[in-house]
Amino acid sequence: MPDTAPARTVHLGVDLTDAGAHPAAWRTTGSQAQRLFDAKRLVELVATAQRGLLDLVTLDDAFTLRPGRTGTVRGRLDAALVASRLAPRSGGVGLVPTVTTTHTEPFHVSKAIATIDHVSAGRAGWQVGWSTTPAEAAAFGRKAAQDEPDAVAEADEAVEVVTRLWDSWEDDAEIRDVATGRFVDREKLHYVDHEGIRFAVKGPSITPRPPQGQPPVVVRADSPASFDLAARRADVVRVRAATRDEAVALRAQVRDAAADAGRDPDALRVLVDAYVVVGDTRASAQARLDLLEDLEGVSWDTDSLTHVGTARDLAVTVEEWTSAGAADGFLLRPSSLSTDLDAVVDGVVPLLQGAGLFRTAYPGTTLRDTLGLPHPANRYAAIA
Amino acid sequence: MSTRPRKQIHLGAHFPGVNNTTVWSDPRSGSQIDFSSFEHLARRAEAAKLDFFFLAEGLRLREHKGRIHDLDVVGRPDTLPVLAALAAVTDRLGLAGTINTTFNEPWELAKQFATLDLLSEGRAAWNLVTSPDAFTGANFRRGGYLPYAERYARAAEVVEVARALWDSWDDDAVLADRITGDFLRPGAVRPVTHHGTYADVVGLFETPRGPQGHPVLFQAGDSADGREFAAATADVVFSAHSTFDAGRAFYEDVKGRLAAHGRSRDSLKILPATVVVLGDTPDEAAERAREIRLQQVSGPTAIAFLEQVWGRDLEGYDPEGPLPDVEPDTENVSITRGRVRHAKDPAAVAAAWREQAEANGWSIRELVIQVTSRGGFVGTPEQVADDIDRHVQEDASDGFILVPHLTPGGLDEVFDRVIPLLQERGSFRAEYEGTTLREHLGLARPGAASAAEDEPAAELVG
Structure with a gap:
């Protein structure tokens, strides 16, 4: 009897922050560093990711200029607005900006992500960020810098408020009943009435429920506090693991912690951050990394899976890690966006497709469809 | 007859808001949420060469008798993400968004508007409003913290800090010199320090200066404080005085306040909101206006x-x-x-x-x-074009923000039948001459507060 269970497939995201994951990426030929803040460059990168049928792109964010030498890329755009700018000219691929919770209002976060979801017809996600730097605290001047457990605890409460606000409109709240003159059925709008430790938020949102109901929440689990947040709140968990065994253990840990929190572990997607330098040969990939390291003056310390080699080698790694249960997928961190993203899309993706490990078309229209997550019920409709 | 050159009319397109001006019961009324509605109005406005697209905001659903008011349109998307998305489907149209100063911090506002200006290549505008009420504050961690009388004082300080942040990057700060390894020009990004009454901000700003230097600043206050704030600070006043006599009085009052702030009369544009109802005959227009009022009320x-x-x-x-x-x-x-x-x-x-x-x-x-009649322009396309032009040429306004009653096609007829008449008479652009909203509005681009003040040598070094 052939196995009728669906083939195990892999999820692939790519991070589009800066000119690439390597600090010296902007100094390489073709890096388009002059166009770093040009929306059209980002539109082209998203088109490439979409050509490769990737699940999602992530965009990092920060409020203050990173301290550092003039030699590194400095300066960022607001990631949520970039994601929205990218939405109308793309399809299929998910758009996942980082929005931080330490100095921003959950009410604003909620409507921003909901709106990206409306504009993209269901392709938004939210990478939950928090801030521990004195520099960012000083930029807002409202409170002192927080340590990580405290900032993550605040993020946890913010996720609760944001996700409640997304549910504060039922999907069919807008009725346009001409006979009674009512535009909405207010029984289907809900006060979230959150009275928490750090926030009191009344609701409802001003923005109707996003098309996905709940846009996927992405959490980077790279500390005990964030690991706990991810297990309880995340749909997509980003982990860092340098070896396959380490990843196998981490993924099992995340799934166990999710189960302990009363969640179905199969509802989580654990993605390993994978730094990639892809070349036609192993030697050419290594030569590119050598050049980057020369420019930067130090070796590239990534602290997670790092691939320096051919597309075929990377496809083999993906297959081995996936079949070993080390990951549900990978969040690719191209060393140089201008070079490695094309290499992944044109080199690695076809090999994975050939092996039956990666989709040959988007399965639906929303990011939840792509990630294989069901449309969530509305918590308020359930108790109504 | 005046010998001065013909004034150019400035026009904005207001996306229908959450009040009873917007008629949702009409069979032609489309979604208030789907991006296609925003895209329709923005694309049509750009094809008609309008100055800008305009979005309002309200941070809490309105209530009546203790319950959510359900008779008007309810719900809207977040202002700035909608404008960022519209930047992808338009090339020249200004993108103006209403954002509350009370429940946002200056650092995040400055970053968001700098980003929108970069993503739109110089088309961002901020309609600054204040909302000190505890009712809205219930959605935010600070609650209703701001006394009503202090709303403009805080707004002024928020603008001051935002402008300092935008000016903390020189226009040419990004070198991206691959050979020397200098990504930023040394000294081209300076720390901002502001210890004020409402904001206490120190740091290095993260986002480059936008093409306009500062986004265009709109302001709508009508009280004496509001008018004074506009004269001191704003680039555009979104006025409520759309009738001819009230418009002239308001125009003279606000423009008359500019000199005291060292500003020219042209440096502030006064744009009342108005509605337009057209007909093939004056009677038909009046009849349609009457039908619309019955739908609205x-x-x-x-x-x-x-x-x-x-x-x-x-x-x-x-x-x-x-x-x-x-x-x-x-x-x-x-x-x-x-x-x-x-x-x-x-x-x-x-x-x-x-x-x-x-x-x-x-x-x-x-x-x-x-x-509740809001007046507006009711008549044949020729009558309306005449009337709009007269308001502008005789200083009752510098143009108008057109408020449609239908989403998304409520202004299509105005674009098709009135704009060409204004273009024919040379009062409204037939093509965009510039690329930024400042250029459309004839507003000067603010220079960076260059390092020259602190470091006299910097200018010589160039």
Whole structure:
């Protein structure tokens, strides 16, 4: 009897922050560093990711200029607005900006992500960020810098408020009943009435429920506090693991912690951050990394899976890690966006497709469809 | 006849808001949420060479008699993400968004507007509003913390800090010199330090200066404080005075305040909101205007409007019948929340309205239609073009923000039939001449507060 269970497939995201994951990426030929803040460059990168049928792109964010030498890329755009700018000219691929919770209002976060979801017809996600730097605290001047457990605890409460606000409109709240003159059925709008430790938020949102109901929440689990947040709140968990065994253990840990929190572990997607330098040969990939390291003056310390080699080698790694249960997928961190993203899309993706490990078309229209997550019920409709 | 050159009209397209100007019951009325509605209006406005697209904002759903007000459009997407998305489907149109200063911090506002200006290649505008009420504050961690009298003081400080942040990057700060390894030009990004009453901000700003230097700043306040704030700070006033005489008085008052702030009369544009109703004949236009007013003021809407003044439940009254004989409840001042209560002295207003209604034989609904009439331009395309042009040439305004009653096609007819007439007479651009909103509006681009002040040598070094 052939196995009728669906083939195990892999999820692939790519991070589009800066000119690439390597600090010296902007100094390489073709890096388009002059166009770093040009929306059209980002539109082209998203088109490439979409050509490769990737699940999602992530965009990092920060409020203050990173301290550092003039030699590194400095300066960022607001990631949520970039994601929205990218939405109308793309399809299929998910758009996942980082929005931080330490100095921003959950009410604003909620409507921003909901709106990206409306504009993209269901392709938004939210990478939950928090801030521990004195520099960012000083930029807002409202409170002192927080340590990580405290900032993550605040993020946890913010996720609760944001996700409640997304549910504060039922999907069919807008009725346009001409006979009674009512535009909405207010029984289907809900006060979230959150009275928490750090926030009191009344609701409802001003923005109707996003098309996905709940846009996927992405959490980077790279500390005990964030690991706990991810297990309880995340749909997509980003982990860092340098070896396959380490990843196998981490993924099992995340799934166990999710189960302990009363969640179905199969509802989580654990993605390993994978730094990639892809070349036609192993030697050419290594030569590119050598050049980057020369420019930067130090070796590239990534602290997670790092691939320096051919597309075929990377496809083999993906297959081995996936079949070993080390990951549900990978969040690719191209060393140089201008070079490695094309290499992944044109080199690695076809090999994975050939092996039956990666989709040959988007399965639906929303990011939840792509990630294989069901449309969530509305918590308020359930108790109504 | 005046010898001065013909003034150029400036026009904005207002996306229909969450109030009863917007008619949702019409079969042609589309979604208030789908991006396609925003895209339709923006693309049509750009094809007509308008100056900008305009979005309003409200941070809490309105309530009436303790419940969410359900008779008007309810719900809207977040302002700035919508504008960022529109930047992808338009090339020249200005993108103006209303953002509250009370429940946002200056650092994040500065970053968001710098980003929008970069993503749109110089088309961002910020309509600055203040909302100090605890009702809206219930959605935010600070609650209703700001005394009403201090709303403009805080707004002024927020703008001051935002401008300092935008100016903390030189225009040419990004070198991206691959050979030397200098990504930023040394000294081209300077720390900002501001210790004020409402903001305490120190740091290095993260986002490069936008193509416009500063996004265009809109302001809508009408009180003496609001007018003074506009004269000191704003680039555009979103005015409520759309009739000719009131418009001229407002225009003269606000423009007259500019000199005291060292500004020229051209450096501030006054744009009242207005509606346009067209017909092939004057009678047909008047008839259509009447139909629209009946759609805007349904029976339940008329009763709800009266309840705001009476401060009590009037659901038992027939909207097609006479005004209530009960007196207003003058103690109950919060029957409607999330918008301004209309009557300062409810008993006097009620008495005046009863008198008006009796004298004219008006029902409740008819009275509300009459007293909430917003005027606007009603006539044939030729009449409307003449009228708009006269307002501008005779200094009742510098142009208008056009408010449609239908989403998303409510201005299509104006674009098709009125704009070409204004273009023919040379009062409105036939093509965009510049690329940024500042250029469309004829506003100067603010220079960076260059390092030269602190470091005199920097300018010599160049």
